[in-house]
Amino acid sequence: MSLAEKRKAKRVNCATVCPDWGCRQPGEHEGIWVVGELEDGVISEPSLQMLTPARNVAQKLGTFVEGIVLGPEEAEAREAAEEMIRRGADRATVIVGEELADRIPAVLASAIASLADERRPDVILMSATMRGREVAPYIASLLRAGITADCTQFDVDEDSGDLFMIRPPFAAILLAYIKTPTRRPQIATARPNVFPMPPRDESREGPVEVKRATDYVRARPQMRLIRSEVLRKDEVPLEKAEYVVAGGKGIGTKEGFAALEALANALGGVVAGSRRAVDLGLVPHEKQVGQTGKSVRPKLYIAVGISGAAQHVIGIREAGTVVAINIDRDAPIFKSADYGIVADWHEVVPALLREIEARRRMGSGKGT
Numbered sequence: 602m603s604l605a606e607k608r609k610a611k612r613v614n615c616a617t618v619c620p621d622w623g624c625r626q627p628g629e630h631e632g633i634w635v636v637g638e639l640e641d642g643v644i645s646e647p648s649l650q651m652l653t654p655a656r657n658v659a660q661k662l663g664t665f666v667e668g669i670v671l672g673p674e675e676a677e678a679r680e681a682a683e684e685m686i687r688r689g690a691d692r693a694t695v696i697v698g699e700e701l702a703d704r705i706p707a708v709l710a711s712a713i714a715s716l717a718d719e720r721r722p723d724v725i726l727m728s729a730t731m732r733g734r735e736v737a738p739y740i741a742s743l744l745r746a747g748i749t750a751d752c753t754q755f756d757v758d759e760d761s762g763d764l765f766m767i768r769p770p771f772a773a774i775l776l777a778y779i780k781t782p783t784r785r786p787q788i789a790t791a792r793p794n795v796f797p798m799p800p801r802d803e804s805r806e807g808p809v810e811v812k813r814a815t816d817y818v819r820a821r822p823q824m825r826l827i828r829s830e831v832l833r834k835d836e837v838p839l840e841k842a843e844y845v846v847a848g849g850k851g852i853g854t855k856e857g858f859a860a861l862e863a864l865a866n867a868l869g870g871v872v873a874g875s876r877r878a879v880d881l882g883l884v885p886h887e888k889q890v891g892q893t894g895k896s897v898r899p900k901l902y903i904a905v906g907i908s909g910a911a912q913h914v915i916g917i918r919e920a921g922t923v924v925a926i927n928i929d930r931d932a933p934i935f936k937s938a939d940y941g942i943v944a945d946w947h948e949v950v951p952a953l954l955r956e957i958e959a960r961r962r963m964g965s966g967k968g969t
């Protein structure tokens with residue numbers, strides 16, 4: 602029996618799962634959904650990245666990938682859906698209507714859950730952006746399904762066709778293989794930048810179905826958007842930065858972080874920090890790199906005064922060149938670094954800054 606046939610034949614005894622919940626036969630669920638998020642009316646990069654694991658899983662299961670986009674404007678939602686198809690989805694469904702304008706998580710989730718009730722997808726994937734982290738658990742709760750957050754890999758159980766949702770558990774040294782054999786859909790999120798952007802194929806086409814939000818939104822919004830404000834638009838977001846200078850507890854003070862900021866500015870990059878640096882109030886939480894922070898993929902990552910705990914280095918797996926500056930030659934960060942400088946950052950950071958500025962004066966551009 603092929604894997605696709607095994608998956609379709611899969612049945613569970615619903616009474617033994619939970620007699621109070623609606624029956625969900627895994628074999629009756631089909632397709633991998635990727636929920637696409639709009640940012641200023643345009644499909645977000647993290648959503649497109651989720652098409653990479655979706656395609657791999659769909660190929661193993663012998664099924665299709667469908668993009669799901671919700672928004673107030675039909676033209677925008679359609680364009681986003683078509684971009685998802687160009688990046689790997691086989692087809693797309695958009696739900697449009699004024700109800701979705703404020704992007705209230707409970708409202709978005711209720712529309713997706715209603716559509717899922719009707720269509721019965723096997724898997725729903727979402728990027729773990731701020732909004733994705735809120736919407737995905739709502740969907741899971743409405744559908745009485747499980748959810749695995751912050752996955753770093755996906756695979757398929759060859760025996761059952763269940764999705765393996767793979768993520769580091771708290772200690773980050775092992776990988777946990779999580780599956781939900783008796784409930785569907787299988788819902789998971791992965792953080793931005795964990796998966797690469799799928800290539801764009803202009804010639805890829807597929808059907809885009811348009812649905813009206815009035816037919817799918819079942820939740821009454823319990824909150825109302827009164828005003829929204831972009832707090833800092835000047836800086837490149839950490840997830841997109843090409844140069845990142847990250848500081849740890851070894852930096853010690855806010856003044857120390859000002860020196861890192863100067864280095865980051867000279868490189869045209871941004872400052873980030875370890876969790877200890879965040880806990881000490883030296884850098885804001887949205888700049889934390891690692892398991893409970895963000896995953897980054899810069900060309901150059903300079904880790905200064907960071908010991909290199911497993912929970913930190915998991916966030917820099919996709920970084921290009923890693924340079925570590927640490928006073929302790931046995932610090933684990935050197936195992937993850939391409940270049941290591943065993944020295945006090947008080948000497949190294951100003952020296953790097955002087956060198957970059959000297960090169961810039963000589964007209965050789967960035968001093969990297």
Ligand SMILES: Cc1cc2nc3c(=O)[nH]c(=O)nc-3n(C[C@H](O)[C@H](O)[C@H](O)COP(=O)(O)OP(=O)(O)OC[C@H]3O[C@@H](n4cnc5c(N)ncnc54)[C@H](O)[C@@H]3O)c2cc1C
Binds near residue numbers: 850908
């Ligand atoms: C569930 C869980 C989730 C976690 N998530 C994250 C996460 O997302 N991100 C994260 O970063 N951590 C995370 N952690 C914490 C992680 O385990 C480490 O405690 C943390 O990364 C250590 O931060 P640090 O390297 O800044 O501090 P330390 O481990 O204290 O290291 C400081 C380093 O600075 C060096 N140093 C000191 N002075 C100097 C100097 N003058 N010049 C150069 N080097 C100097 C020292 O040699 C040392 O290596 C998590 C932990 C748990 C349990």
